[in-house]
Amino acid sequence: MSRLDSFIRRMSAQRDIIDHVRDNVPLLPTGAILEIGLGNGRTFDHLRDRFPGRRIVAFDRALGAHSSSTPEPENLVIGEIGETARAFAGQGAALVHADIGTGYPDKDAITLTWLPDIVSAALAPDGVAISGLPLEHPSLAPLPIPSSVDPDRYFLYRRKA
Ligand SMILES: C[S@@+](CC[C@H](N)C(=O)[O-])C[C@H]1O[C@@H](n2cnc3c(N)ncnc32)[C@H](O)[C@@H]1O
Incomplete structure (x- = not known):
């Protein structure tokens, strides 16, 4: 598979799982959404379209988003996520998207030494996590994903109550 094919599949998987959550996986009525890795802001824009009012x-470690998809300053946290997101432990997020x-297994292995803990701690009980990396954590139970998504491509969890 070319890297272009792989990128398109990742983007499709991301959109399909976010839309699947909107349509089929009820979110807690309160609690923020955490977008871990703002990047260009395309997914941020999709999330605010699909979950209006949240x-x-x-x-992100630096602001690189398109100006039309840049969060308000009070909703933008700049720095190393492994450090900054720890402040959101216990804040009761309804949804985390990471x-x-x-694409580098050695770098992703380092990320996975802290990401599952941070996601679990930030979520409220019954909160939902969508991730491009698998999150192995005793408090995160895998949920079924849409049939359009390769099960090794994108991952969906609910935090145990
Ligand atoms: C693949 S991009 C996200 C793309 C995004 N979904 C979009 O719609 O454009 C990943 C982003 O996460 C940021 N990032 C990755 N690891 C990080 C870390 N440990 N701390 C802070 N930012 C990080 C990168 O700077 C990059 O902007």
Whole structure:
């Protein structure tokens, strides 16, 4: 598979799972959405379209988003996510979306030493996590994903109550 094919599949999987959650996986009535890895802001824009009225807090080490998809300053956290997102432990997020895989197994293995803990701690009980990297954590139970998504491409969890 070419890298272009792989990119398109990742983007399709991301959109399909977010839309699947909107349509089929009820979110808690309160609690923010955390966008872990703002990047260009395309997914941030999709999340605010699909979940209108929800506070969305976005994280990145530097602001690189398109001006039309830049969060308000109070909802933008700049810095290393492994450090900044720890402040959101216990804040009861309803949904976390994490798109910080690199395609380099060695780098992703380092990310996976802290990402599952941070996601689990930030979520409310029954909160939902969508991730481009698999999150192995005792508090995160896998949920079924849409048939359009390769099960090794994108991952969906609910935090145990
Ligand atoms: C694949 S991009 C996200 C793309 C995004 N979904 C979009 O719609 O454009 C990943 C982003 O996460 C950020 N990132 C990755 N690891 C990070 C870390 N440990 N701390 C802070 N930012 C990180 C990168 O700077 C990059 O902007």
